[in-house]
Amino acid sequence: xxxxxxxxxxxxxxxxxxxxxxxxxxxxxxxxxxxxxxxxxxxxxxxxxxxxxxxxxxxxxxxxxxxxxxxxxxxxxxxxxxxxxxxxxxxxxxxxxxxxxxxxxxxxxxxxxxxxxxxxxxxxxxxxxxxxxxxxxxxxxxxxxxxxxxxxxxxxxxxxxxxxxxxxxxxxxxxxxxxxxxxxxxxxxxxxxxxxxxxxxxxxxxxxxxxxxxxxxxxxxxxxxxxxxxxxxxxxxxxxxxxxxxxxxxxxxxxxxxxxxxxxxxxxxxxxxxxxxxxxxxxxxxxxxxxxxxxxxxxxxxxxxxxxxxxxxxxxxxxxxxxxxxxxxxxxxxxxxxxxxxxxxxxxxxxxxxxxxxxxxxxxxxxxxxxxxxxxxxxxxxxxxxxxxxxxxxxxxxxxxxxxxxxxxxxxxxxxxxxxxxxxxxxxxxxxxxxxxxxxxxxxxxxxxxxxxxxxxxxxxxxxxxxxxxxxxxxxxxxxxxxxxxxxxxxxxxxxxxxxxxxxxxxxxxxxxxxxxxxxxxxxxxxxxxxxxxxxxxxxxxxxxxxxxxxxxxxxxxxxxxxxxxxxxxxxxxxxxxxxx
Ligand code: ADP
Ligand code: MG
Numbered sequence: 001x002x003x004x005x006x007x008x009x010x011x012x013x014x015x016x017x018x019x020x021x022x023x024x025x026x027x028x029x030x031x032x033x034x035x036x037x038x039x040x041x042x043x044x045x046x047x048x049x050x051x052x053x054x055x056x057x058x059x060x061x062x063x064x065x066x067x068x069x070x071x072x073x074x075x076x077x078x079x080x081x082x083x084x085x086x087x088x089x090x091x092x093x094x095x096x097x098x099x100x101x102x103x104x105x106x107x108x109x110x111x112x113x114x115x116x117x118x119x120x121x122x123x124x125x126x127x128x129x130x131x132x133x134x135x136x137x138x139x140x141x142x143x144x145x146x147x148x149x150x151x152x153x154x155x156x157x158x159x160x161x162x163x164x165x166x167x168x169x170x171x172x173x174x175x176x177x178x179x180x181x182x183x184x185x186x187x188x189x190x191x192x193x194x195x196x197x198x199x200x201x202x203x204x205x206x207x208x209x210x211x212x213x214x215x216x217x218x219x220x221x222x223x224x225x226x227x228x229x230x231x232x233x234x235x236x237x238x239x240x241x242x243x244x245x246x247x248x249x250x251x252x253x254x255x256x257x258x259x260x261x262x263x264x265x266x267x268x269x270x271x272x273x274x275x276x277x278x279x280x281x282x283x284x285x286x287x288x289x290x291x292x293x294x295x296x297x298x299x300x301x302x303x304x305x306x307x308x309x310x311x312x313x314x315x316x317x318x319x320x321x322x323x324x325x326x327x328x329x330x331x332x333x334x335x336x337x338x339x340x341x342x343x344x345x346x347x348x349x350x351x352x353x354x355x356x357x358x359x360x361x362x363x364x365x366x367x368x369x370x371x372x373x374x375x376x377x378x379x380x381x382x383x384x385x386x387x388x389x390x391x392x393x394x395x396x397x398x399x400x401x402x403x404x405x406x407x408x409x410x411x412x413x414x415x416x417x418x419x420x421x422x423x424x425x426x427x428x429x430x431x432x433x434x435x436x437x438x439x440x441x442x443x444x445x446x447x448x449x450x451x452x453x454x455x456x457x458x459x460x461x462x463x464x465x466x467x468x469x470x471x472x473x474x475x476x477x478x479x480x481x482x483x484x485x486x487x488x489x490x491x492x493x494x495x496x497x498x499x500x501x502x503x504x505x506x507x508x509x510x511x512x513x514x515x516x517x518x519x520x521x522x523x524x525x526x527x528x529x530x531x532x533x534x535x536x537x538x539x540x541x542x543x544x545x546x547x548x549x550x551x552x553x554x555x556x557x558x559x560x561x562x563x564x565x566x567x568x569x570x571x572x573x574x575x576x577x578x579x580x581x
């Protein structure tokens with residue numbers, strides 16, 4: 001080599017090298033710039049180092065055993081904080097495992113972002129059989145609110161900004177962000193990289209209702225003889241707690257909370273018609289829906305749960321204009337964000353507001369007191385084995401004494417009965433199966449509830465429901481979370497008493513009899529309790545919650561106590577063939 005050639009060759013090394021960044025760092029920096037501090041996920045190719053580096057950068061990275069539960073954690077983190085929860089998965093199978101949670105988040109209007117690594121685009125698109133080959137973007141698209149793919153490191157900032165906006169603005173929902181493996185190692189100058197990041201300003205802008213929509217709604221409300229407010233989980237999500245309380249109390253209108261709106265006002269509030277729900281829906285003449293959809297959970301606003309066809313007028317507050325008239329006519333649509341809409345209604349009510357007729361309030365109060373009195377003896381039995389009612393009666397007292405604990409609830413009978421029996425006292429303390437009635441949210445929700453709020457968590461789980469996410473008790477133990485899981489163990493789905501008519505196998509709905517779920521958590525260093533009476537249950541749950549340690553209470557429930565599909569047995573198709581006598 002000549003001297004000259006040598007100089008030319010080494011010249012770039014003598015110059016100061018520019019600082020470099022890469023795809024990994026840009027993803028982390030973009031999330032942090034947007035105050036996203038936690039990632040829920042499962043490590044593996046190609047995102048293992050992303051998790052490691054995120055943790056090293058000070059982010060909280062919570063590793064699960066299965067992506068579905070990480071996804072559920074991200075979704076409920078979104079519900080609790082209004083910031084999109086992040087779920088991070090590997091390609092194809094991990095992505096698919098996360099997809100159920102993404103679709104469920106979208107259905108429930110929870111903001112979340114599923115970030116999945118993916119394989120080589122060139123090979124995937126030519127279908128040449130890459131490692132974990134799958135066109136993930138195409139598959140995610142119909143199941144979420146928006147889906148994006150980033151191919152260049154310089155676009156990561158924009159990609160994450162778009163994902164955040166799509167998840168949070170308007171009706172919140174799930175967003176998919178596809179990050180091919182090659183992107184992570186792409187290098188660019190650090191300064192240009194920093195400049196490419198976007199801090200999303202006002203990700204969920206206020207959407208103020210039109211004044212004429214408010215006037216129209218108030219006119220309809222004023223004409224009511226038997227008005228009712230229905231609070232949905234949109235109202236809980238909106239964090240407009242004071243305004244919603246003021247709306248109920250100023251208007252004097254009784255309200256029914258949907259499941260996850262329980263506690264927006266305490267269930268013991270004098271205007272709560274929760275315990276008189278059937279009467280309230282059937283006999284009301286004007287219903288103001290606040291962040292609640294007229295879907296199956298409200299019998300689509302028609303049929304036998306409601307009064308004569310046309311006898312109920314609906315006013316609906318929702319951020320999504322297309323929600324209006326989705327099932328029945330909405331006579332006064334109020335499109336906007338709940339905080340703005342509720343405040344505008346309050347302002348419009350002014351001084352001269354007339355409270356609803358006293359006979360309507362009395363009717364509901366009488367019905368409510370009668371229903372509560374009818375239920376009371378069932379909640380007090382100390383018999384062993386326990387009925388669902390007696391076990392839930394014990395937990396009801398515990399929640400009353402610990403109102404800031406978060407209740408996670410899933411199952412069939414365990415869900416339906418707990419929803420009615422356990423009163424809630426504070427907003428966003430009840431997390432459950434939501435719009436789909438999905439099973440398997442339990443441990444994912446519990447982990448995120450503990451991490452996002454720092455509050456103790458009580459999980460009330462059917463034994464079947466628990467099975468979907470049970471392995472995540474290892475995660476709960478690993479992170480030392482203050483989660484107490486109560487498994488309502490009735491040996492099966494709905495009931496533990498079914499038999500295979502041929503005598504060959506266990507019935508399709510039963511589990512191993514007398515399983516000891518409490519032993520599972522002991523395997524990971526948590527505390528197990530085994531109880532057979534309400535008194536024992538009370539002692540165990542109080543001890544577990546006082547300890548703040550991961551714990552599981554195996555609560556033995558009478559196997560004959562449950563009913564088919566809980567409260568929604570009518571949705572189970574029956575054979576059309578009549579049995580011969
Ligand atoms: P529930 O099951 O409790 O009845 P849904 O999930 O059916 O509740 O309804 C929630 C509704 O709340 C959705 O239609 C959604 O568009 C709406 N929503 C969510 N957040 C807001 C908000 N901030 N402002 C207005 N509407 C909202
Ligand atoms: Mg069961």
